[in-house]
Amino acid sequence: MRVLSVIGNRLTGPLPEELGDLASLRQLHLTNNPGLSGPLPERLTALTGLQELLLNGTDLCANADAGFQAWLSGVQLAQVRACKAARGSGAYLTQAIQSSAFPVPLVAGDAALLRVFVTASRSTSEGLPPMRATFYLDGVETYVADIPGSGTPIPTDVEDAERALDKSANIEIPGSVIQPGLELVVEVDPANTLDPGLGVAPRIPETGRASVRVEAVPALDLTVVPFVWAAGSDLSIVDIAEGMAEDPQGHEMLWHTRTLLPVRDLDVKAHEPILTSTTNVVTLYLETALAWTLEGRRGRYMGIMPAYVIGGQSGIAAIGGFYSFSVADPFVISHEIGHNLSLRHAPCGGAGGPDPAFPQPDGTVGNRGYDFRGSGALVSPRAADIMSYCGPPHWISGYGFTKALNYRLRTETDANASAVASASTPVPAGPPTRTLLLWGGADAQGEPFLEPAFVLDAPPSVPPSDGEYELTGRAETGDELFSLTFDMQETVDGDGESAFVIALPAPAEWVGRLASITLSGPAGSTTLDRATDRPMAILRDPESGRLLGILRGPSSGDPVRTAASAGLAAAGAAGSELEVLVSRGIPAAPPR
Template sequence: MAGLPDGSAASISVSGPAGFARIVTGSVTLSGLSLGTYDIAVSPITVGTDRYEGSSSAPNVTVAGGATANANVAYLIASGAIAVSASGLPAGAAGDVAITGPSGFARTVATGSTLGGLAPGRYRLSPTAVTVEDATYAPMTPSVDVVVAASATPAAAAFPYQLASGTLIVSIAGLPGGMPASAIVAGPNSFRRTVTSGDRLANLVPGTYTITADPVTVGADAYGVAAPVSVVVLPSAVPHSAALTYALATGRLTVTVIGLPSGSNAGITVTGPQGYARAVTATQTLVGLAPGQYTVAADGVSATAAAYGASPASQTVAVAASTTPATATVSYAVTTGALTIAVTGLPQAVAAAITVAGPNGFSASIATSTTLIGLAPGSYTLTAANAVAGTHRYAPTPSTRTVSVAAGDTPTATAFAYALASGGIALTVTGLPTNVLASIAVTGPDGYSRAVTATTLLLGLTPGTYTVVSQAVQSGSAAWAPNPQSQTVSVTPSTSAVTTTVNYVTATGALALTVSGLPIGVSASVSVTGPNAYSHAVTASATLSGLVQGSYTVVAGTVSSSGTTYTPSATSQNVSVGGGATSSISVTYTGSAPPPPPPPSGLNLTIDGMHIQQVVQTYGGTVPTITGRNGLLRVFVKANGANTATPAVRVRFYDGATLTNTITINAPGSAVPQAVAQGTLTSSWNYLIPSASLLPGLRILADVDPNGTVVETSETDNTYPSSGTPAAIDVRTVPTFSIRMVPVLQSATGLQGGVTVGNAASYLADTRALYPLDAVDVDVRAPFTTNSDTLKSNDANGAWNQILSEVNALRAADGSTRYYYGIVNVSYSSGIAGLGYVPGRAAIGWDKLPSATGVMAHELGHNFGRFHAPSCGAGGADPSYPVAEGRLGTYGYDLSSNALKDSARYDLMGYCNPTWISPYTFTSVLSYRTSNPINATALVAGNSSRRGLLVWGRVQNGQVILEPTYEVDAPPSLPQRPGRNRLQGFGPLGQVLFDLPFDGERLADHPDGTAQNFAFVIPFDMMRGQEPTLVRATAGAARAEFGSTAAVATTADVPVAERIGAGAVRVRWNGGSTRGVMVRHPATGDILAFGRGGEATVYTAESTLDIVTSDGVRSERRRIGVGGAPPSRRR
């Protein structure tokens, strides 16, 4: 073997007979071989980085016995190398060279190295720049191509390098006291760097560099550099330099003010270059000014009680770049006078009406003692008019003054004294029901004339003599006469009204007409005629009420029944009626039977009548039936003689003309009665009709003895109706009755109304049982805390009315369509137990069960439009109530106990006991609920919740009480129809934003028969995008109003809440600017309380509360923490 460097091992494979195989690494003699042919294979090898390839002179040789075969193997080099070198770099530095070549070869090597083992061919070498110690060196040749041959001697590639970067040092000078500064250096390739004085920037790309610096403020002065500095940086090991120099760039101006009183502010404005403007109120040095011309302009000012003029009014001052200020002096001198006006004799918060006129068209209005300043010297005329305090009037003395005002610091003084110049009349009207208006005219001095219809206060009257003339009034058939008809009242200047009374007495009477002698079911033929073309037909005993005083004629005619003629004892009688008394008269019938018929061969049965009884029913079945409730069907069967028959009654039910059910009712007793007894259940054939069968369209047909088991003289009169046509039953579907109960908690006593979700049904027991209701939807609201006075049995302090007004306000603010019923806990056992509007959707009552259930039914009756029934002295009785003494006049029925209620019971709308409901009240409530589901307010088109103003209050004892208004999110709730009262809202310029005539909701069961309440939600979108600043309520001559303070809330105005017990919180606020607060639950938004007078208590365990404060007109909502957590404002 030959051709390899010394010490290198070859790779030769020898294989032959008998599985011989050997690797040979050099020249060798193989002995002991088996005879035969041997194969010789040569593999390439690598020595260092060089590659060698070999071949054999004979790829196979034959070994014979006793002989030596020979084979020669020769190796030759098959690769080359490149030696890479560099010059021009600092000692020890090397650059990277990228090498590419045949078959995708790519490698990077450092200069000064040799790359071997390369396949012969052309190679490209590309060097890169080298950075050494903040300097960059670039190759002078971008690339070199080298041909590599198969050789142990490397091909050579040499690269020269040169310096390619520079260095820059920046210096900054010129600032006082060694004040540091910085500069911005910008150059090629978006280079940008912030430097301070002495900073060295190395390895910079050659090119132009610009150095800039911002102005620097030192104390009151500014320093700047005149212009940027540019430097050309070249490749060099020696640094380039750039120097920036600052210089003073601003000046100062001292403005001196003289002539003004101590503590007074001048009115000076300094303007100058670059839009400079500065107000100066006293002697002052202005610093940091750009050099240039400055204008010092001075205006006149008011100081203490005078006006001061400035001199000069304007001056120009040149300001240079210097620490020594330029100067300007402004001198002030007094130019006006003052006028002090003293006003006496008026109550606190009552505004005087004084106008002041003077030189140059001066005009001012004065409402209280004041000093006018800044007046031009000259003559001033003061004119005083009457001042109005609510309904009272005050006159001034004198009415006019003329004074002279001179320039100076001392005001001219003048005074006006007011004195009361009006009085009033407290006119009380008694004796009329609440729904009947009086007819009274009051006339007096200055052409005064006023119509009065109820108890009222006439205030603001000119002193003098007034005449009160009263007229008789009539409602339906009832009439009342005044006593006295005419009277005079002397009015003197006073805040207390003169009292006078007009007492109405009943001018009608009643006639109790008793009819006797006729069988049950036989109608009399009686007519009653009298004054004013009065005429009334009577078929049975009755009391005719509301009759105008005079003589009445009672005419009776004969009647016939079952072959018998009944003749009255007198065909015509006269009777006097009037004076509030009940007159009596009787008509007695006597029967004259025809000749007796032949003895009957047997019994005869008939059905005399039939009706469905649910709560109360007349014999003729005139009270409608209500869906959703069971009903008792009563069939009244009669026999013509004594008997022991027990016939059944078949009843067929129809839906229109379709038969739906047939039932049989067995006889209730051992014989058929010979006369109808409506007051006894066992005298009729009864069947309980399930509610599912009581639907509109129901018709019923009844037959007695349908199978003919009883022998009768006639089988043709056993059907009812006798025509054989099923009787149509008046079945009504009624709307769901939705009510919300409000537990009222009184902060004055800590007592809470005892209603809960668990016992709410107990309060509704009588309401469900008696009224024409089907579905009842009831919920119990979160407790509401009232800050009213303690509830009194006669409401002498007005607390009952206040709580009812608050519950009504809750209803309006909640935007609910439910009826609201407040439950209160009182400490007494006899007296006022409830109040309700008639009609309306709010009432309140005590929680003393079981009587509370009757109280609730009574007050809801008022809400349903019912006045009192005339029993036991109930005031304001309904003159149309048809039965004397407020009795039922027919039989009621208790479905729960299957028991009848006697016809002598009293209607629940009266004050007598025991009670039930009469047909009159039942049908009236049914009519009201179906035709007037919402009576107190009108639904506005698009009646969805929106931003609105809750305006609420009441009229009580002749006075208007207007509560603070609050912004709410609720559907609009406006007066349904015009009335005698007025609600107005005015904007900041006095423009009318709303003007709503209305009648308040009248109270029943209250000692003040004239009391009325109101609660409306007026939408802001009807106010043309403006908000009111004054709200006024007027009822007759009485008026109340709130004006917005329009003040920005201060820390003192923000309410503070502190816990005073486990479940009680006291809220306090500034009672001056805040007229009232509404407390809401922070999560649900429920109104928890209303507060007035600077403090309110609310019972809650919440740690935060939403407080809505009102200045009387405008309100703001805040969330505050209980116990002092910081407040946050909310819309």
């Protein structure tokens, strides 16, 4: 057994020790079973491959035993309370959001707010005293921050202190201090001016140093693809894409992505505008996938178009995918990138396929966030999670931030590249070769569809040979020329559509013989043959191979004129003529 999920099942009592015998277990989800209680059994440490341990909404807890804590620190996503929660004073560092019960890791190099919660054993008018925070990296002192006192009376409860900034001692810590291996000690009232009878803890933690989980993540490699509608003449989306590339750290379209997702640096590139005949979001998603595939499958691609052209806020992505489509809206952009970083929907606003392990059943973030803009402000725990359909305001839950961070750490293994192969994603492609472009998908009812096929020079891209869909190419004689099985990634934010793009190496001996292509799946099949008459033109830069247009129907007949009427130059990057490929279904083999 690899996954054991019994969320909200009214379970009671302690956790049985026998769970430690499930050697193959990778995910243990027990969220929202308030009757579960007691310390976690020691035998759980035998689960050396456990990746997720979610215990929100239970009274289960983890002992402070060093061996158990060492095992727990190796679990990628652990939402587990300590059995002996610290009483009285406490402290934490926060970037987007933080929780005393379920600490949220920090992103290395980003500034963080240190909040120190000092409490007294009785009510007092004594103000918050001065404090000194000392930071260590790998045991070496690296930074000291002195926090002045204030006239705010010392609270008697940590939860009360967390509710308002003026009830805690706060100071911004530079990003240069926030690095892996970070430890922290806070001295409270170093001059010993407070009445000892107030019971204020003089040191946080009481002994030793508090360790802080900090993770270094690579820059998020994002190519923004502006789609220009062939029936219009508005090129404003091109300016937006170029502005995002010129100032990724400051552009408003990327604020939610920079702030609410585990992203420090953004490596944003603006793609040349792509002329398109469609404003359908699912089709634009497929066309974005086409650009990503034909151009080498490197980094992440996001197609964008103005919301007024699409007809409202809309976007689409696949969980863990490398491409997406979004209207030009900061919230939608970050929402779709969140899906690409493995996040499912938070359960609010009718969002389809909500994450069953999401801690808050109403889709709120559940803890206090911090907004660094202006003089800084706390964000309410009642804010809607960015992966929900509720809000504004939008923020990110600690659960979502941690899950997305762990996904990046697991899949982006090269510190100098942000799109690295995973089990379901092909490695960046090799040099272009003669390929057969096969693309299409399945609609909301699961019925398969195929776009016109093309023969072109592109990096080969063939999915793992296993799945419930099959593509078969045959000659006029019925001879099978190729056959492959594969799976399609289901999208979210649509109606459950799926999509694929394959660039299949095309041997010269069968390209000219190809007479039919059939896509079959659980809900049926569809075929392209020589009688298919769905004209389409693909426009590319002949030097770079970059995709510049996908025109369907009548607009494909004179692509140069169509490009000019939309306000786009019909030439490649070096002024060369466009490469124009035309197909009505089954392609003719272009000359070499």
